[in-house]
Amino acid sequence: MSAHSHVDGQLPHEPEKATLEGRNKVLGFWLFLGGETVLFGTLFAAYLALRNQVGDGNPTSQELFDLVLVGVATFILLTSSLTSVFAIQAMHKNQVKSMLIWLAVTVLLGLGFLGLEIYEFVHYVHEGHGFTTSAFSSSFYTLVGFHGGHVAFGVIWITILIFQVLKKGLNVVTAPKIYVAGMYWHFIDVVWVFIFTVVYLMGKVG
Amino acid sequence: MAHGHTVKRYSGLMDWLTTVDHKKIGILYLIAGGFFFLVGGLEAILIRLQLWKPLNDFVSPDTYNELLTMHGTTMIFLAAMPLLFALMNAIVPLQIGARDVAFPFVNALGFWTFFFGGVLLNVSWFAGGAPDAGWTSYVPLATNTYSQNHGVDFYVLGLQIAGIGTLVGGINFLVTIINMRAPGMSFMRMPMFTWTAFITSALILFAFPALTVGLVALMFDRLFSANFFEVSNGGNAVLWEHIFWIFGHPEVYILILPAFGIISEVISTFSRKRLFGYSSMVFATVLIGFLGFMVWAHHMFTAGLGPIANALFSIATMLIAVPTGIKIFNWLFTMWGGSIRFTTANLFAIGFVPTFVMGGVTGVMLAAAPADFQYHDSYFVVAHFHYVIVGGLVLGIFSGLHYWWPKMFGRMLSEGLGKLTFWTFYIGFHMTFFLQHFLGLLGMPRRVYTYQDGLDFNLMNLISTIGAILMGIGTIFFLINIVVTSVKPKNAPADPWEDGRTLEWAIPSPAPEYNFLQTPLVRGYDALWKEKMDGNKGMTPAEPIGPIHMPSPSILPFVMSVGLFITGFGLMYSKYIIAGAGLLITFACMFLRSIFDDHGFHIEPEELKDKGVKA
Numbered sequence: 001m002s003a004h005s006h007v008d009g010q011l012p013h014e015p016e017k018a019t020l021e022g023r024n025k026v027l028g029f030w031l032f033l034g035g036e037t038v039l040f041g042t043l044f045a046a047y048l049a050l051r052n053q054v055g056d057g058n059p060t061s062q063e064l065f066d067l068v069l070v071g072v073a074t075f076i077l078l079t080s081s082l083t084s085v086f087a088i089q090a091m092h093k094n095q096v097k098s099m100l101i102w103l104a105v106t107v108l109l110g111l112g113f114l115g116l117e118i119y120e121f122v123h124y125v126h127e128g129h130g131f132t133t134s135a136f137s138s139s140f141y142t143l144v145g146f147h148g149g150h151v152a153f154g155v156i157w158i159t160i161l162i163f164q165v166l167k168k169g170l171n172v173v174t175a176p177k178i179y180v181a182g183m184y185w186h187f188i189d190v191v192w193v194f195i196f197t198v199v200y201l202m203g204k205v206g
Numbered sequence: 207m208a209h210g211h212t213v214k215r216y217s218g219l220m221d222w223l224t225t226v227d228h229k230k231i232g233i234l235y236l237i238a239g240g241f242f243f244l245v246g247g248l249e250a251i252l253i254r255l256q257l258w259k260p261l262n263d264f265v266s267p268d269t270y271n272e273l274l275t276m277h278g279t280t281m282i283f284l285a286a287m288p289l290l291f292a293l294m295n296a297i298v299p300l301q302i303g304a305r306d307v308a309f310p311f312v313n314a315l316g317f318w319t320f321f322f323g324g325v326l327l328n329v330s331w332f333a334g335g336a337p338d339a340g341w342t343s344y345v346p347l348a349t350n351t352y353s354q355n356h357g358v359d360f361y362v363l364g365l366q367i368a369g370i371g372t373l374v375g376g377i378n379f380l381v382t383i384i385n386m387r388a389p390g391m392s393f394m395r396m397p398m399f400t401w402t403a404f405i406t407s408a409l410i411l412f413a414f415p416a417l418t419v420g421l422v423a424l425m426f427d428r429l430f431s432a433n434f435f436e437v438s439n440g441g442n443a444v445l446w447e448h449i450f451w452i453f454g455h456p457e458v459y460i461l462i463l464p465a466f467g468i469i470s471e472v473i474s475t476f477s478r479k480r481l482f483g484y485s486s487m488v489f490a491t492v493l494i495g496f497l498g499f500m501v502w503a504h505h506m507f508t509a510g511l512g513p514i515a516n517a518l519f520s521i522a523t524m525l526i527a528v529p530t531g532i533k534i535f536n537w538l539f540t541m542w543g544g545s546i547r548f549t550t551a552n553l554f555a556i557g558f559v560p561t562f563v564m565g566g567v568t569g570v571m572l573a574a575a576p577a578d579f580q581y582h583d584s585y586f587v588v589a590h591f592h593y594v595i596v597g598g599l600v601l602g603i604f605s606g607l608h609y610w611w612p613k614m615f616g617r618m619l620s621e622g623l624g625k626l627t628f629w630t631f632y633i634g635f636h637m638t639f640f641l642q643h644f645l646g647l648l649g650m651p652r653r654v655y656t657y658q659d660g661l662d663f664n665l666m667n668l669i670s671t672i673g674a675i676l677m678g679i680g681t682i683f684f685l686i687n688i689v690v691t692s693v694k695p696k697n698a699p700a701d702p703w704e705d706g707r708t709l710e711w712a713i714p715s716p717a718p719e720y721n722f723l724q725t726p727l728v729r730g731y732d733a734l735w736k737e738k739m740d741g742n743k744g745m746t747p748a749e750p751i752g753p754i755h756m757p758s759p760s761i762l763p764f765v766m767s768v769g770l771f772i773t774g775f776g777l778m779y780s781k782y783i784i785a786g787a788g789l790l791i792t793f794a795c796m797f798l799r800s801i802f803d804d805h806g807f808h809i810e811p812e813e814l815k816d817k818g819v820k821a
Contacts, residue, residue, distance in 0.1 A: 020385065024308040028381045031411055035373060039415035042449060046434065053433075053440025128703035131432060138432035142423065144707060160800060173803055 011094050015175035019064035022176035029180040033187050040191050043143045044198060051203070053135035059127050061136070061203030066120075070200045073116040075193065077151075081189040088182045096170045099178070103162050106185065110155040117148050140199065147195055150188045157181055216759060222757035226310035229717055231317050232296030233614065236607075238321050239288030245328065246280035249273045251678050254638070255636055258671035260659040270655035271338035272357070276328075278341030279361065283368055284324040284458070286599055290464045291316075291375055292405045296614050298379060300717055301397045303388025303733075308381035309374075310757040311799070316375035318767035323368025326774050330360035337361035340653065342454070343424070345435035345446045350428055356778055362425040363774040369414050370770070376410030379403055388709070389748045390728030394488070397708045397732075398474075398481060399606075401488055402467030405495040409456045409463070412499070417453035420446060429777060444509055450770070451502035451679045461497035462594065463491060465602025466533060469555045472538050472605050475705050476552035477544025480732060483536040485501035490529035490536075497526050507578045516575040523573035534559060549703070550624030554605035557632050558598060565593030568643065576755070585651070586646025592639045604631070604684070611691075612698035616716040623687040631680030637673025641666040663809045707735035712745045720754040720809055753808040760804070768794040 012018040016026060054060050087102035121141070131141045158181050165174050217225050225231060253273050256264045265273065299307055309314050330336040337357040339348035348358045383404045396404075424446070426432035433439035435446055474481040481487060503511060503519040537559055546552070555794070568590040574577050581587055604627070611619045645666050650657060656661050698715040706712075712734045713722060722746035730736040737745055769791030776785025 024381050024385050027554055028312075028377050028386060029310060031377045031380050035377070035411045035415045038412050039419055042416045042419035042452070046419065046445060046449070049445050050440065052435065053442075055440055131430065133433075135433040135436070135442070138426065138434055138441075142432070142434075143424060160797065164801060168803075177800070 011170065011175075012172070014092065015170070015172050016091075016179035018172045018175075022172060022179075025176040025180055026183075029183055036187060038144070040143075040194075043139075044145055044194065047139040047143045047199065050135040050139040051199075055134040055136075058133050058137070059124075059129050061140075061199075064124055064127060064129055065200050065203050067200065067204060069116060069120060070196065073113050073120075074196050076109050076116070077113045077189055077192050080106045080113070081186055082110065084168060084182045084185045088179065091170065091178055094170065096165065099170070100162055100165060103158055103178070107155050107158050107162070110151055110158075110185075114148065114151055114155065117144070117151075121145075144195060144199065147188060147191055150184075150191070153189060154181070154185055158185070163169065220761075221759070223764050224314075224761045226314045226757050226759055226763075228295045228299055228307045228310065228313055229614070229719075231313055232292045232294075234286045234317050234321075235295060236614075238317075239285050239292055242246060242280050242284035242324055242328075243289065244330055245285075246277050246285050247430065247678060247681060249277040249280065251674055251758050253277060254671040254674035256655060257657070257667050259668065260657050260664055265655070268335075268338065268653040271340075271653075272331075272336040274653060274674050275337045275340050275343075275357075275361075276331075277722060279327065279337065280324075281595075282341060282461070283541055284320075284327070286461050286595070286603075287372060288320060288324075289603045290406070290461065290599075291320075291372075293399075293468065293603070293610060294379060294406075295465065296711070297610055297710055298400050298403050299382060299386070300613070300713065300721055301400045301708050301747075302386065302391050303385060303709050303722060303728060304382060304386040305721050305725070305754065306386075307378055307756065308386055309378045309813040311760060311804070312374050313378050313758070315763035315766060316371040316378065318763045319371030319374075319770060320368045321370065321371075322767040322771040323364045323366070326367060326771055327360055327364030330357055330364075333360070343425070343446075343449055343455060344450075345427075345443045346437065348424060348428075348446075357792070358424070359428060359514065359778045362421045362428070363778060366418060366421050366425070367767070367770045369418055369773060371767075372410055373414045373418075374645060376407040376414070376687060379407040380411065383407075388722075388728050390727050391709075391733070394485065395728060395731045395733070397467075398470035398484070398487055398491075399464065399467035402463040402470075402491055405491050406460050406463045407726055409460045409495055409498060413453045413456035413460065416449055417457075420449035420453065423449070425777075444506075445816055447506050447509060448502070451505045452499075455502040455505065456495075456498045458591075458594070459494055461599050462602075465558075465599045465606075468602045468606035468609070469537060470540075470557050470617055471708065472551045472555040472609050473540050474732075475609075475703060475707055476547045476549055476555075477541050479540055479544040480735075481536065482539035482542075483532070484731060486532055487536055490532040493529040494526060497522060497529070501526065504573055504575075504578075507575045508582045520573055520575040524570055527566060527570050530625050534566075536792075547705075549608070550619070550621055550628055551605045551609035553625065553628045554601045554608065557628065557692050558601040558605065561593060561597030561601065561635075565590060565597055568593065584646035585650045585652055586644040588652045589639045589642035589646060589693075592642075596635055596639070599619065601632075604628070609703075610710075612702040612715045613710055614716060615691075616696040618698050618702055619687050619691050623683055623690065627680050627687065629680075630676050630683060634673045634676025634678075634680055637676060638670050639673070645670075695740035701734075707732040709733050709745070712737075720756065723754075723814060724751055725749050741781075751811050751814070754814075755806055755808055757806045758804050760799075762795045762799055766792045769795065770795075 051061065083102050083105045087099045087106060090099035092101060129137050131138060161177055161181055165178070168174055203204050217235055222234065252265060253270070256262055256270055267280055295313070329500055333356065335355040335357045336345065337360055339353055339358055342359055343358060346352055357628065377483060383400060423432070423434040427434050428437060435441045435442045435443055437443060470487060501519055501523045503515060504523045507516050568586070572587065572590055608619055611617070645663060648662060650663050700714050701711040702715060710725060712718070726733070726745035727748040734745065769788045770789030772791065773785045776782060776788055
């Protein structure tokens with residue numbers, strides 16, 4: 001099975017699963033996300049164990065968190081998940097241009113989210129909530145920072161894929177790459193939903 | 207070469223650095239894992255030499271702590287797991303009738319990251335001191351306050367890098383086994399070794415990320431002054447214990463399950479009988495894998511979690527004895543009424559059974575939480591886990607190596623030297639560890655560099671040391687066997703034991719690059735045995751002879767791992783430019799891998815005929 005099978009331009013309905021390599025990639029990536037779930041699960045567990053260890057005189061989560069800012073960031077990231085779905089739908093209809101546009105929108109929204117997160121972190125540091133301040137701050141920055149690192153990686157990854165598709169076109173080699181990048185993007189979105197709930201909402205009320 | 211791509215094929219050293227062939231990667235794992243096994247073994251012998259008499263001053267207390275830590279860490283992460291990966295790589299694709307693994311490139315990456323992680327860990331000996339906080343690296347002992355040299359930094363960085371390799375290796379095997387089985391090879395026809403490799407890979411997938419988080423947290427504490435485990439700033443020392451053992455307990459099943467698989471194959475082959483209770487074996491394997499995640503706190507009975515938690519984890523731990531018992535009886539019933547051949551491989555397998563039972567029984571003793579307060583941190587625990595890890599895993603690996611050596615290298619190991627290996631190693635093992643149960647019950651604490659005279663410890667420690675030296679001699683016999691064998695002609699037949707039951711024995715020894723000239727059609731459990739019983743000469747092919755697609759070799763996995771190795775050093779000595787440069791190398795390789803498609807190449811049918819390969 002190689003890329004040559006469909007060189008006559010007719011792409012199969014689900015190009016990401018048309019070859020054994022593609023199917024392997026999709027399944028392998030599902031499993032990888034299973035491992036990532038354990039990774040974030042452990043980070044959440046560490047955060048939950050340490051989130052009340054603020055120390056004397058340091059700002060608490062109630063004082064720090066601004067739900068408006070985080071709400072906007074959440075809205076941006078959830079929207080980017082939707083646009084990545086549009087990209088995959090366009091891919092399944094073999095509409096390459098539309099797919100690329102939706103991927104580019106996804107990347108821009110991801111960048112917007114990262115911008116807000118960086119602003120938020122800088123703001124916290126000015127408030128006296130640095131990485132080394134307390135067990136709460138260390139575990140907060142590690143958990144949220146790991147997620148932010150994943151977003152940054154995804155932004156770079158999808159950007160590279162956009163240029164690849166521009167150069168090579170959509171075929172049974174590039175389609176699985178787009179598809180797993182989409183899976184990855186949904187995953188970091190789901191993680192963010194948990195961060196929003198466990199870190200920010202619980203931090204505001206508890 | 208009608209439509210084959212021209213691909214540069216390397217030879218010599220470059221061939222080994224760039225290979226993506228699972229059989230060669232298996233051999234690389236064997237060499238690297240074997241090397242680290244010798245390093246860890248040497249450390250064990252130095253430990254035993256220190257302990258042969260009371261108040262000995264053969265090594266200093268500090269050096270003893272380093273030896274103890276590095277012995278455990280090396281044996282678990284750098285010897286046992288890679289040696290299992292060696293056999294899994296060499297055999298699993300053959301057993302399921304696959305031409306290759308699902309991700310050959312990732313497979314190579316897994317090897318090289320493990321290798322450079324292991325090298326980084328061992329460089330510590332020459333860079334100001336090895337890790338010395340035990341293989342569990344408990345905090346606060348492992349924090350900056352109590353461990354000021356770079357030892358523990360080497361531990362957290364080396365294991366993170368090696369852990370990446372293990373994780374991607376596990377994903378590779380999962381996908382290979384799910385997606386690449388030959389026609390007719392249903393899940394319930396898979397050989398036991400493949401089944402155990404499958405479950406072990408699933409455990410790796412769900413256990414290793416937890417370790418990664420623990421190591422990252424400890425690294426942040428040590429290098430960037432975070433407060434995960436700094437109690438004075440609100441950190442929590444018990445958190446480390448939880449994270450470590452949530453990984454650490456599944457880890458021991460990651461180690462032992464493939465050994466169970468090897469034993470099942472060897473006992474069945476050399477009893478000339480179908481494995482007794484195959485489906486119950488599969489069920490027991492899955493159940494052990496599942497329960498393995500439910501019992502981590504039995505390592506923490508004395509940490510003060512309270513009677514409810516202790517009782518729950520105690521019962522869950524005892525439950526594991528049930529599926530394990532199923533396995534033991536199945537092996538016994540497989541031998542029952544069989545015509546048993548006592549080859550070296552089978553001696554190791556049969557020797558495994560009672561040894562592992564003893565380790566299991568002491569395991570149930572330790573699972574009783576109230577009694578554990580007595581055993582905890584004594585030599586009783588040391589005896590227990592060496593009975594399951596050496597008496598279980600290492601005997602299993604020796605058995606598997608003797609059994610599959612002809613399939614990996616095309617040469618039969620000498621049976622005479624093999625039996626010598628078995629008896630010296632086996633007797634040495636029981637001499638070393640049996641008496642340690644009693645040392646523990648008498649109250650000798652583990653992890654302490656010496657002991658007082660007049661406590662009745664002297665004679666038992668002396669015997670234990672002699673046993674350890676015997677184990678060393680047994681290992682040397684094995685090395686001699688390898689050297690002697692390597693100069694003999696490469697003439698092992700496809701089915702050298704003549705009673706081979708599974709698919710790997712249907713193809714030449716050593717397996718050709720493409721494994722199967724034609725993908726076989728599997729018609730039942732013990733696929734080859736079934737064809738033999740039906741009077742067929744070999745497997746029925748499931749496809750005509752045609753061009754075989756192969757992946758291209760690549761140097762990128764090696765370079766990526768070097769990048770991570772450099773990053774490790776940069777982080778450790780706070781040279782962030784170097785750390786960034788290392789990461790840049792790794793990411794640049796990922797970028798190159800993404801933008802340049804690997805078309806691979808084809809081996810044409812004419813080429814296959816020229817080489818005179820049998821169908």
